Amino acid sequence: MRDLDLLAVHAGPGHALFLLGEPPAGRPRFSRRATALVRDAAAYAHAALDALGTDPAEGPEPRPEPAPRAYRELLDAVRERHPGRALHALTLGPAPALEGTRHHTLAPATRWPSLLRVLLLAELPRDPVALAAALAGLPATGVRPDGALRWVRPPAPPSAQSAPRPAPRAFNQLALGSYNEKLVIESIREAGTLSRVEIAASTGLTPQAVSRITRNLLTSGLIVQDEGRSAGAGKPRIPLRLRPDAGYAVGIHLDPWMITAVAVDLCGQVVARRRMPLEAPRDPEECLARMAALAREVAAEVPDAGPVLGYGAALPGPLDRRAGVLLDPPLFEDWARVDVGASLSARLGSPVVVEKDATAAAIGERWLGAAERAEDFVYLYLGAGAGSGAFLNGDVHR
Template sequence: MKNDLGGANLPALRSHNAALVLDLLRGAGEAGISRLELAERTGLTPQAVSKITARLRAEGLAREAGRRASTGGKPRTVLRLVPSAAYAVGLHLDRDELTSVLVDLAGTPVVTRTAALDLGAGAPAVLSAAAREVRELLAGAGLAPPAELAPGEGVAPGEGVAPAPAPAPAPAPAPAPGGGPGPVSDGGAGTGAAPAAGAARDTDTDPDAPSGARAEGGRSVVLGVGVAMPGPLDHPAGAPGRITGHPEWDGFPVRDVLARELGRTVVLDKDTNAAALGLALRSPTADSFAYVHLGTGLGAGLVLDGRLLRGARTGAGELGHQTVQLDGPPCGCGGRGCLEVLCLAAVARGDLAEAARVLGTGAAGLVRLLDIDRVLLGGRAVLAAPGTFERGTRAVLAELGLPTEVAVTPYAVAEGAAQLVLAPVFGK
């Protein structure tokens, strides 16, 4: 789950020990945690913890949060994370919709936007729309200057096969107290028009977020952009495979093109993997579960013992293309009787009970193969009728003697995409 966060310009984020401390600060929340507790839980010496926390405070990532009464000796000073010190963007490129979210360092959504999208419009047009959306999102939050949205300046067809160059240094504003960096510049020209009609709209804004998404002391950075899209997908290469119904995306260097267009760190993964990662980070225990997503397609994200399973060739979780009916209808993947084609056909004709039964059959296969603790259901189709899918999936598992926990989660894929950027900051 590691990735290069060099564009963040915060030296503390490059330290493994600092990541351990930051993770504990994040988990402590507003209550905070003392330096002594940090030393005990990390195994670091008190001197090492003092140096790390001094650096985190100097860079605006942590601050003192008062004192805690002691059972003996002087009261302990506690520290807490400063969520507004840094941000990440998450993008979900679905077949017909683009969702973007800005989250703070603690992973809390600040602003969420959605817009119509046509994945079949081709990679250049879609990525131009995605870049435009990122610029507008950051400009609206006060984290980048407004973009020059001149038409025709996006990604041109055939461009982007070269790796993205290092982002140009942002113009530095007057140094804030403590020497931390100022806001990161937008770092790119405008993009072309969106490939489908429909202006982006804010769907959720945190009323308690700092004005203009500024950090305490006026410092803030954008660590990068996480992008989630349908699979299959080559995670190390940052390129999708043959997406069902959209073979034109096969091998297109999405990560590198978008990184060059935005001048920012970009991380790309499957939509189901992004959601599963975000859900794993929210879990209090390192358990094993499958996130089964039914929206415009069907897939799964797998977490075993708290770790996301991508597979040796990053092809794990392609649940939708498991054959369950040998003489079934043809699927866009080239097979017949796949779970995805059967499930989506049932949804299309309004037979949600049958769709839930098919989904439950796929979930049962995962439970038997992986011996997982939970099955979490998500995606637009599931959330449109959560009770039907939860009951139907649970009934199939029960009939097969598999008493595995089943629950519906409204967790957004775009939030998980942002965690692709944030997770390495906390050593995840």
């Protein structure tokens, strides 16, 4: 049953009903091209599962038979939201017959909260974005103090169901507004310009959500409107695009012979660049001070003193990327276990994202270079040494 989707659950002490649906015909394969959004979705899904808590008892307690009406109402709700799906019913404890479902009886010792987590975690690798969207209401519903839970999966947006090339589906809940905004911004960035109708079609967001998000992005100055273009009869569609000078980012590259710092605008165009040669010996403290100074210089050169949204550092390997620590790279004496991320962050007064130089170059090619939108490729990096970065199935490979 690994390909089944959990569509609803009605449970309490000593009884439970899980309704699972077989995949709809023609369901497209999930694409992992929007890797940052996928990671956000997976993190949200895990947080939603953590909010469920744990099973309140070691085993089911004898309870009166749950009202057949509650189970049948749940079945009606699933059929209304997910028409045409072949359904499986997993039941714990006494349960009425549910017409039109394949029935499976759970062992009496089954702990339904644990089974619920297993079923949802089994879905996570298939499509974390869709699962996170489905779970958006689960923490608010939660397991009540009496140990009961009722949840019905919301239907997928119609545009996401019919799109020939699936984009990451959206979270329409207010609590996930930041995710939706990133999804809209990324869609506009990839296309160059998009109308609101095209944004809704490519993201799976409702037209109302797109209208609200684009209004907020226009107010904040992150996007701008171009002149309307005719799409036949009806009101002309108004293209939206990113405003390049709405924000900037600073990147720092450490090489055995050179420190390079650049500032780029919101569309990835370089607006300032500085270089500083290095000579042996390369003292860590002195190099880090130079890196921070160079980053501040290019940040000061962005047009009209625009806002710097963040900093990143591309470093030679080996590297503990999560900790931001260099692990004794070649041609760098006395650099074993140097915490580059924390040191630069303290000097710049801002968080610094740290990445291996070859991987950072591959991400850049995927974003704006020759490999733009490619799902699978290898990038060869030749500098003072040699390295490589790779994308597999649209996700960076580390």
